[in-house]
Amino acid sequence: MKLLSNLLNSRLFALILKEIRQILRNKQLIFLLLFPPTMQLLLFGLALSPDVKNLTLSVVDYNQTRESWELVSALKENDIFNFKGYQTDAETLSQQVRQGNLAIGVIIPPDFQRKINQDKTAEIQVFIDGIDANTAGIAQGYITQIIQQYNIKLANFKDKQLIQTEVIFLYNQGLTSSWFFVPGVIGLVLTLTGILISALTVIKEKDVGTLEQLLMTPAAAWEILIAKIIPIFVLLLGDLLLASTIGKVVFHLPFRGNFAVFVFLSSLYIFVCIGIGILLATLVKTQQQISLISFFFNVPIIQLSGAIAPTESMPPFFKALSFLDPLRHYIEISRSLILKDIGIEGLWRPTLALVGFAVLLLSLSISRFRRQLG
Amino acid sequence: MKRILAQCSKELAQFQRDRLTVALAFILPLGMLLIYGFAIRLEIKNINLSVRDFDNTSFSRSYIDRLYATNQFVPVRYQPDGLDRGEVKATLVIPPKFYKNFQSDIPSQVQVTVDGTDVNNARVIQNSIKATTQFFLQNVQKDIPQQKIQPDIRIWFNPGRKESLYIVPGVYGVILWVFPSMLAAIAMVREKQDGTIVQVYASDLTSVEWLLGKGLAYFLIAIGEAIVVITLATIIFQVPIVDNILILIIGTLTFLASAVSFGLFFGVRSKNQTGAVQGTSILGFLTAFLLSGFIYPVSNIPYPLSLLSNLVPAHYYIILSRDVFVRGTGWTSVWYIPFILIFVSCFFLFVCSRILKNMQFSD
Numbered sequence: 001m002k003l004l005s006n007l008l009n010s011r012l013f014a015l016i017l018k019e020i021r022q023i024l025r026n027k028q029l030i031f032l033l034l035f036p037p038t039m040q041l042l043l044f045g046l047a048l049s050p051d052v053k054n055l056t057l058s059v060v061d062y063n064q065t066r067e068s069w070e071l072v073s074a075l076k077e078n079d080i081f082n083f084k085g086y087q088t089d090a091e092t093l094s095q096q097v098r099q100g101n102l103a104i105g106v107i108i109p110p111d112f113q114r115k116i117n118q119d120k121t122a123e124i125q126v127f128i129d130g131i132d133a134n135t136a137g138i139a140q141g142y143i144t145q146i147i148q149q150y151n152i153k154l155a156n157f158k159d160k161q162l163i164q165t166e167v168i169f170l171y172n173q174g175l176t177s178s179w180f181f182v183p184g185v186i187g188l189v190l191t192l193t194g195i196l197i198s199a200l201t202v203i204k205e206k207d208v209g210t211l212e213q214l215l216m217t218p219a220a221a222w223e224i225l226i227a228k229i230i231p232i233f234v235l236l237l238g239d240l241l242l243a244s245t246i247g248k249v250v251f252h253l254p255f256r257g258n259f260a261v262f263v264f265l266s267s268l269y270i271f272v273c274i275g276i277g278i279l280l281a282t283l284v285k286t287q288q289q290i291s292l293i294s295f296f297f298n299v300p301i302i303q304l305s306g307a308i309a310p311t312e313s314m315p316p317f318f319k320a321l322s323f324l325d326p327l328r329h330y331i332e333i334s335r336s337l338i339l340k341d342i343g344i345e346g347l348w349r350p351t352l353a354l355v356g357f358a359v360l361l362l363s364l365s366i367s368r369f370r371r372q373l374g
Numbered sequence: 375m376k377r378i379l380a381q382c383s384k385e386l387a388q389f390q391r392d393r394l395t396v397a398l399a400f401i402l403p404l405g406m407l408l409i410y411g412f413a414i415r416l417e418i419k420n421i422n423l424s425v426r427d428f429d430n431t432s433f434s435r436s437y438i439d440r441l442y443a444t445n446q447f448v449p450v451r452y453q454p455d456g457l458d459r460g461e462v463k464a465t466l467v468i469p470p471k472f473y474k475n476f477q478s479d480i481p482s483q484v485q486v487t488v489d490g491t492d493v494n495n496a497r498v499i500q501n502s503i504k505a506t507t508q509f510f511l512q513n514v515q516k517d518i519p520q521q522k523i524q525p526d527i528r529i530w531f532n533p534g535r536k537e538s539l540y541i542v543p544g545v546y547g548v549i550l551w552v553f554p555s556m557l558a559a560i561a562m563v564r565e566k567q568d569g570t571i572v573q574v575y576a577s578d579l580t581s582v583e584w585l586l587g588k589g590l591a592y593f594l595i596a597i598g599e600a601i602v603v604i605t606l607a608t609i610i611f612q613v614p615i616v617d618n619i620l621i622l623i624i625g626t627l628t629f630l631a632s633a634v635s636f637g638l639f640f641g642v643r644s645k646n647q648t649g650a651v652q653g654t655s656i657l658g659f660l661t662a663f664l665l666s667g668f669i670y671p672v673s674n675i676p677y678p679l680s681l682l683s684n685l686v687p688a689h690y691y692i693i694l695s696r697d698v699f700v701r702g703t704g705w706t707s708v709w710y711i712p713f714i715l716i717f718v719s720c721f722f723l724f725v726c727s728r729i730l731k732n733m734q735f736s737d
Binding site for chain 2: 028032036039040043044046047048049050051052053054055056071097098099100101103115116119120121122123124125126127128129130131132133134135136137138140141143144145147148150151154155161162163164165166167168169170171172173175176177179180196200287289290291292293295296299300303304308309310312313314315317318332335336339340342346
């Protein structure tokens with residue numbers, strides 16, 4: 001009881017109350033805490049999808065026999081290709097693919113049936129729009145597979161498939177693409193909001209000149225700073241819960257790991273972000289510069305983190321660089337805890353990295369802040 | 375006209391004096407270009423695969439050799455929790471009696487477990503293992519029938535499937551949208567924040583003249599950015615122009631005009647610089663990044679959301695730039711794009727001037 005009343009009467013508590021009031025009065029800050037995270041999560045989760053679907057396909061059938069129609073219907077019977085009807089001649093077909101109106105063009109030659117009946121090989125031509133290298137590769141794979149299957153059917157070959165591959169996808173059985181992106185975007189949201197909010201609240205007093213007034217009070221520099229950090233930390237924890245709720249409700253993320261561990265490691269990352277934010281605030285003078293300079297930092301932090309494209313596929317130099325990116329380690333943690341059922345012992349490496357970043361950045365930024373005050 | 379030009383040169387002088395903004399305008403786009411051009415690769419090349427061979431015959435070993443011979447997989451020693459710890463992307467288990475079953479015509483099942491976290495590459499791994507197995511079977515089975523239909527597949531424009539050829543023309547659409555609009559928004563809101571806008575009200579400059587002068591200055595800066603970014607990218611990533619250069623020039627100019635007017639609009643609307651930067655970076659960057667078809671094609675976006683792509687100028691510009699740098703089909707497929715972009719610029723400029731007029735009277 002005595003401890004509690006001591007705490008309530010302390011200078012630190014009064015300062016924290018002041019900070020909370022200041023934040024609650026700032027409509028823009030509240031807006032920044034709620035609107036961008038929600039929009040980022042929804043847009044990233046809904047719009048980014050590597051599932052190849054609805055590739056437009058068209059056929060020129062110079063043969064017009066039962067065999068050629070069967071081949072075309074084999075190409076139609078799936079949700080990967082979206083059949084756009086026949087074209088009359090090869091010229092128009094290739095023109096359509098060239099201009100990007102069609103993703104795939106197939107030409108069946110006039111001697112298609114004759115060659116099949118004579119047990120010869122009939123060649124069909126397939127054009128794929130290669131503008132998108134990734135999609136083109138996947139489309140090529142599907143076309144080859146469909147034709148292969150049709151070949152087996154044509155030959156009446158009792159294909160027993162002597163080696164059958166049974167593929168199981170761990171952690172994400174249905175290969176839902178949002179399950180890959182959303183855990184990364186939770187980290188991205190904490191980064192963008194955390195850096196901006198903490199930088200803005202610190203720089204504001206510097207910019208407006210009220211920092212001098214605070215310094216004239218008996219409060220020590222560390223008290224001023226702690227009083228600033230605690231409310232920001234609580235607000236960002238709120239953002240984390242908001243993001244997790246959206247992840248759970250909208251995207252049905254499984255959250256297989258221990259949620260308490262997830263919150264604990266996330267708070268570690270929140271401290272990293274606060275550290276970066278305060279450091280940026282000590283580097284510049286005005287509020288105007290802070291939003292610019294935080295944009296400077298955000299681009300590499302996000303792009304090297306693996307939130308969008310996997311870090312494994314980066315060239316060696318950028319892969320090495322990505323280890324210096326705290327978000328990369330946090331995303332490793334959040335993806336593991338959301339999709340896999342693994343405990344903190346399996347995550348000691350990224351956890352250690354986050355502890356290192358948090359200690360380094362917080363001590364650096366606090367010492368710079370104190371020096372600037374003194 | 376003279377007043378517009380005077381306003382424009384004043385803006386340019388002001389811009390030049392602000393070191394941080396100049397750096398933002400030129401260094402950050404280049405940094406973004408390098409990161410996207412070099413580091414964004416969607417397809418993994420070296421996939422860690424571990425194999426557990428319960429059969430251990432020369433037959434099963436030749437199957438394993440076949441898998442690693444694709445140069446897509448890297449052998450890693452089998453460990454029970456390798457997938458959990460993220461050390462391997464896939465494990466493959468060859469059952470006992472693999473060879474014996476094959477000889478006596480009994481199918482045997484190879485168990486493949488793939489880490490499904492990275493959805494795109496999980497699918498690539500699945501397809502690749504299936505295709506390799508098929509290929510292996512064709513080589514060892516004797517009575518397999520001859521292929522009656524042989525597809526002759528040609529991937530146009532990018533037969534080697536170089537990813538930079540896809541990413542680099544797309545990144546122009548993101549960079550040349552985000553930075554010009556952000557700079558214009560900051561410049562606009564600064565006058566409001568510093569209160570210098572009142573001096574403009576007091577002068578005999580009309581709001582339209584003022585707007586056009588400011589817009590023109592940032593349009594010129596944007597052209598400078600475009601020249602720097604596109605020239606350097608062409609040299610570094612070897613993505614040359616394969617089409618009429620006029621298409622690139624007209625398309626880029628209209629696109630930059632729409633980006634600047636979008637930025638001016640946000641500057642007029644927001645109260646301070648934080649708001650302007652956040653507005654342009656969140657709304658502008660996210661839409662240009664996610665709804666433009668930059669990373670994954672627009673046809674992958676689920677239905678109601680995909681309609682929004684039609685409102686994103688970067689979506690049109692990326693179609694145009696991919697045509698200029700990769701496709702090379704001339705005006706026929708992109709003629710409508712400059713018209714749309716001009717319309718977008720006029721729309722935002724019109725809205726800006728309306729807002730400015732109202733502000734002048736109410737203040």
